[in-house]
Amino acid sequence: xxxxxxxxxxxxxxxxxxxxxxxxxxxxxxxxxxxxxxxxxxxxxxxxxxxxxxxxxxxxxxxxxxxxxxxxxxxxxxxxxxxxxxxxxxxxxxxxxxxxxxxxxxxxxxxxxxxxxxxxxxxxxxxxxxxxxxxxxxxxxxxxxxxxxxxxxxxxxxxxxxxxxxxxxxxxxxxxxxxxxxxxxxxxxxxxxxxxxxxxxxxxxxxxxxxxxxxxxxxxxxxxxxxxxxxxxxxxxxxxxxxxxxxxxxxxxxxxxxxxxxxxxxxxxxxxxxxxxxxxxxxxxxxxxxxxxxxxxxxxxxxxxxxxxxxxxxxxxxxxxxxxxxxxxxxxxxxxxxxxxxxxxxxxxxxxxxxxxxxxxxxxxxxxxxxxxxxxxxxxxxxxxxxxxxxxxxxxxxxxxxxxxxxxxxxxxxxxxxxxxxxxxxxxxxxxxxxxxxxxxxxxxxxxxxxxxxxxxxxxxx
Amino acid sequence: xxxxxxxxxxxxxxxxxxxxxxxxxxxxxxxxxxxxxxxxxxxxxxxxxxxxxxxxxxxxxxxxxxxxxxxxxxxxxxxxxxxxxxxxxxxxxxxxxxxxxxxxxxxxxxxxxxxxxxxxxxxxxxxxxxxxxxxxxxxxxxxxxxxxxxxxxxxxxxxxxxxxxxxxxxxxxxxxxxxxxxxxxxxxxxxxxxxxxxxxxxxxxxxxxxxxxxxxxxxxxxxxxxxxxxxxxxxxxxxxxxxxxxxxxxxxxxxxxxxxxxxxxxxxxxxxxxxxxxxxxxxxxxxxxxxxxxxxxxxxxxxxxxxxxxxxxxxxxxxxxxxxxxxxxxxxxxxxxxxxxxxxxxxxx
Numbered sequence: 001x002x003x004x005x006x007x008x009x010x011x012x013x014x015x016x017x018x019x020x021x022x023x024x025x026x027x028x029x030x031x032x033x034x035x036x037x038x039x040x041x042x043x044x045x046x047x048x049x050x051x052x053x054x055x056x057x058x059x060x061x062x063x064x065x066x067x068x069x070x071x072x073x074x075x076x077x078x079x080x081x082x083x084x085x086x087x088x089x090x091x092x093x094x095x096x097x098x099x100x101x102x103x104x105x106x107x108x109x110x111x112x113x114x115x116x117x118x119x120x121x122x123x124x125x126x127x128x129x130x131x132x133x134x135x136x137x138x139x140x141x142x143x144x145x146x147x148x149x150x151x152x153x154x155x156x157x158x159x160x161x162x163x164x165x166x167x168x169x170x171x172x173x174x175x176x177x178x179x180x181x182x183x184x185x186x187x188x189x190x191x192x193x194x195x196x197x198x199x200x201x202x203x204x205x206x207x208x209x210x211x212x213x214x215x216x217x218x219x220x221x222x223x224x225x226x227x228x229x230x231x232x233x234x235x236x237x238x239x240x241x242x243x244x245x246x247x248x249x250x251x252x253x254x255x256x257x258x259x260x261x262x263x264x265x266x267x268x269x270x271x272x273x274x275x276x277x278x279x280x281x282x283x284x285x286x287x288x289x290x291x292x293x294x295x296x297x298x299x300x301x302x303x304x305x306x307x308x309x310x311x312x313x314x315x316x317x318x319x320x321x322x323x324x325x326x327x328x329x330x331x332x333x334x335x336x337x338x339x340x341x342x343x344x345x346x347x348x349x350x351x352x353x354x355x356x357x358x359x360x361x362x363x364x365x366x367x368x369x370x371x372x373x374x375x376x377x378x379x380x381x382x383x384x385x386x387x388x389x390x391x392x393x394x395x396x397x398x399x400x401x402x403x404x405x406x407x408x409x410x411x412x413x414x415x416x417x418x419x420x421x422x423x424x425x426x427x428x429x430x431x432x433x434x435x436x437x438x439x440x441x442x443x444x445x446x447x448x449x450x451x452x453x454x455x456x457x458x459x460x461x462x
Numbered sequence: 463x464x465x466x467x468x469x470x471x472x473x474x475x476x477x478x479x480x481x482x483x484x485x486x487x488x489x490x491x492x493x494x495x496x497x498x499x500x501x502x503x504x505x506x507x508x509x510x511x512x513x514x515x516x517x518x519x520x521x522x523x524x525x526x527x528x529x530x531x532x533x534x535x536x537x538x539x540x541x542x543x544x545x546x547x548x549x550x551x552x553x554x555x556x557x558x559x560x561x562x563x564x565x566x567x568x569x570x571x572x573x574x575x576x577x578x579x580x581x582x583x584x585x586x587x588x589x590x591x592x593x594x595x596x597x598x599x600x601x602x603x604x605x606x607x608x609x610x611x612x613x614x615x616x617x618x619x620x621x622x623x624x625x626x627x628x629x630x631x632x633x634x635x636x637x638x639x640x641x642x643x644x645x646x647x648x649x650x651x652x653x654x655x656x657x658x659x660x661x662x663x664x665x666x667x668x669x670x671x672x673x674x675x676x677x678x679x680x681x682x683x684x685x686x687x688x689x690x691x692x693x694x695x696x697x698x699x700x701x702x703x704x705x706x707x708x709x710x711x712x713x714x715x716x717x718x719x720x721x722x723x724x725x726x727x728x729x730x731x732x733x734x735x736x737x738x739x740x741x742x743x744x745x746x747x748x749x750x751x752x753x754x755x756x757x758x759x760x761x762x763x764x765x766x767x768x769x770x771x772x773x774x775x776x777x778x779x780x781x782x783x784x785x786x787x788x789x790x791x792x793x794x795x796x797x798x799x800x801x802x803x804x805x806x807x808x809x810x811x
Contacts, residue, residue: 001490001494001515002493003493103533105529180564180565180566180568181566181567182566183566184564184565184566188564188565190565198564198565198569202556202557205525205552205556205557207522207525208521208522208528208529208553209525209526210529211525211526212525212526212531212532212533212537213529213530213532213533214529215485215526215529215530216483216529216533216534216535217533218511219483219535220482220534220535238521239552239553242517242519242521242522242523243519243522245517245519245522246516246517246519246522246523249516249517251514256509256510256511256514257509257510260509260510260511426562426563426566426567427562427563427599428602428624429570429571430622430623430624431570431623431624432621432622442478442479442480442482442484443482443508443511443512444478444479444509445506445507445509
């Protein structure tokens with residue numbers, strides 16, 4: 001409450017009108033020639049490959065849940081699996097222009113997002129950096145499994161793709177060699193070294209946590225943006241609105257020091273698949289009609305909100321590229337309403353009794369993976385049109401075998417392992433080294449010195 | 463005389479100096495020094511990006527702190543009253559407490575969530591919710607009741623990588639150090655984690671308290687000594703999780719009688735967990751079961767009627783008389799009998 005902000009009755013009692021800026025809906029226009037020049041054949045095919053992998057990965061999980069086997073290997077997965085079949089283009093498109101230092105936080109339905117972010121990092125990082133990450137993460141334990149199985153055909157990129165597929169699947173299956181030692185599982189899995197940050201089983205849970213991460217980057221002058229990937233129905237949740245409110249505070253631009261850089265670089269990315277737990281937001285449980293409208297209620301620039309066609313990965317890539325510039329310039333927050341559709345049920349046990357087969361068929365006809373494959377072929381961009389992830393890259397990627405659906409291939413589920421590994425060991429980190437002495441100096445207003453022996457201000461003492 | 467709030471200030475200022483990532487935020491943290499003036503002076507010392515006011519968004523205050531910490535920074539979010547933890551329920555109980563576990567240690571959570579326990583402000587602003595924080599795994603819970611402990615325990619909390627719910631009592635922000643003879647040291651120091659503090663030595667019974675109830679227990683101990691020659695040993699638990707029972711068990715084995723008291727409502731109070739553990743640790747030496755004196759299982763009434771709700775010195779003496787050690791000639795003014803315990807439980811009040 002700075003006295004500098006004066007509440008002047010003359011100005012607040014004046015009459016007038018509030019103008020709401022127009023909010024664009026699906027404005028991206030595809031231009032294959034331009035897109036070919038902008039991305040190049042290699043990048044476009046990587047986008048397609050990434051989508052194929054996610055499609056195959058999620059289909060594999062679906063098959064395992066429903067039939068108890070996949071490609072002849074029997075396996076019972078007891079835990080949850082909220083699949084994103086149909087949403088691949090939205091996840092992959094988002095990561096096209098993201099770097100490793102850009103963070104994404106997600107939801108319970110984020111397998112595709114984890115893979116997309118990791119693949120994006122793999123495409124961009126040098127081999128030596130990829131090897132360094134894989135060798136050091138969890139003391140190289142997940143990598144050891146891959147190396148035992150002779151993965152990668154000598155290509156570091158292929159090895160890294162196998163590594164990510166394995167680490168995520170092993171995590172979903174509660175294995176100690178999963179990326180979170182099996183303690184996160186399907187709904188909480190993540191891989192921080194590539195910028196895939198915690199995914200949250202609580203609807204909208206990432207809505208305020210991601211804001212804190214964006215504040216960390218802003219306050220500590222760290223590079224990158226932060227994206228909260230949440231669902232359309234999470235727009236009914238308090239934490240999401242509170243996160244938006246804190247991200248949109250005017251003080252970042254009016255009261256904070258200019259060199260800190262402005263508003264925190266946070267993008268609220270609603271993956272809008274038109275269904276939420278227990279209700280349909282558009283038409284039933286929310287009032288906005290189109291989610292992008294929500295930005296209009298928050299600040300003068302309506303959060304730079306847009307509805308984007310998530311079924312076209314290049315439309316999503318274009319939106320993220322433009323919004324990332326806005327965020328890095330300190331002009332956030334941003335809201336994106338990315339429309340998409342899940343072909344599978346909420347989870348494999350969901351028979352989709354709440355929607356018609358005709359509706360699902362409408363979206364299957366426009367399947368985003370097949371559509372992008374056709375786009376590549378039609379415009380001369382395709383290497384060759386592979387049918388499934390198993391066939392890409394020389395058929396080297398077989399996540400199911402790597403994940404040890406073969407019984408006895410993997411260590412037992414995390415909790416049952418006796419000996420040094422115990423869940424209680426990770427509950428409290430007890431890390432007293434997290435003291436971070438002020439090597440760079442702490443920002444203070446008074447006194448030049450941040451030497452604790454020379455305090456800028458006398459403590460109150462009598 | 464350095465007060466409890468000044469002691470907290472010193473711990474905060476020190477950590478602001480040595481950890482450049484440390485930030486603090488909440489409602490009314492900047493400009494006015496916080497609702498209880500703990501931050502008075504910090505506005506002049508710190509730039510906005512290290513100390514700022516948020517919107518009234520308790521959930522996101524804790525949620526943003528969670529995200530800030532797991533991204534690599536130290537953070538002190540404040541919820542003005544611990545009653546407001548309800549508004550940040552998911553963030554405290556499902557996010558802040560669990561990400562270290564769910565990430566298998568990949569993430570750290572250097573968060574000290576400062577909350578205060580009120581009084582005189584009625585039903586929604588005067589509750590002691592330490593028991594609720596105690597119940598959810600993954601949280602450390604501290605509750606200092608003296609200036610020495612306030613500085614030493616806040617310093618301890620700020621030095622670690624785990625989430626701490628740090629309770630303070632509004633009743634005693636002004637209080638000076640009454641137990642440590644040397645007062646509050648000017649230099650940096652930490653209180654050893656999980657260790658209760660022996661406030662007064664005694665031989666006839668042990669009284670254990672959490673929070674500001676300590677001072678009413680001191681009153682009760684004085685009454686017991688003066689009127690009945692009963693010597694009470696006083697222990698201030700100050701830590702709820704982690705908690706080392708050694709000192710308490712040793713004391714109870716010596717005295718054979720123990721009474722526990724805090725301002726938390728009796729039903730589901732953490733004191734009952736302590737009582738059960740003490741009974742097991744010192745069963746052979748106990749003359750009778752541990753006695754718990756908590757607040758009534760009601761809403762907190764108006765200030766004028768608070769003495770019917772929170773534990774009073776008189777209740778403690780009455781409970782000693784009724785359940786532990788009959789005091790010759792004592793007239794009770796409150797009902798601490800087992801029949802009353804059963805009646806209340808039957809009625810659910």
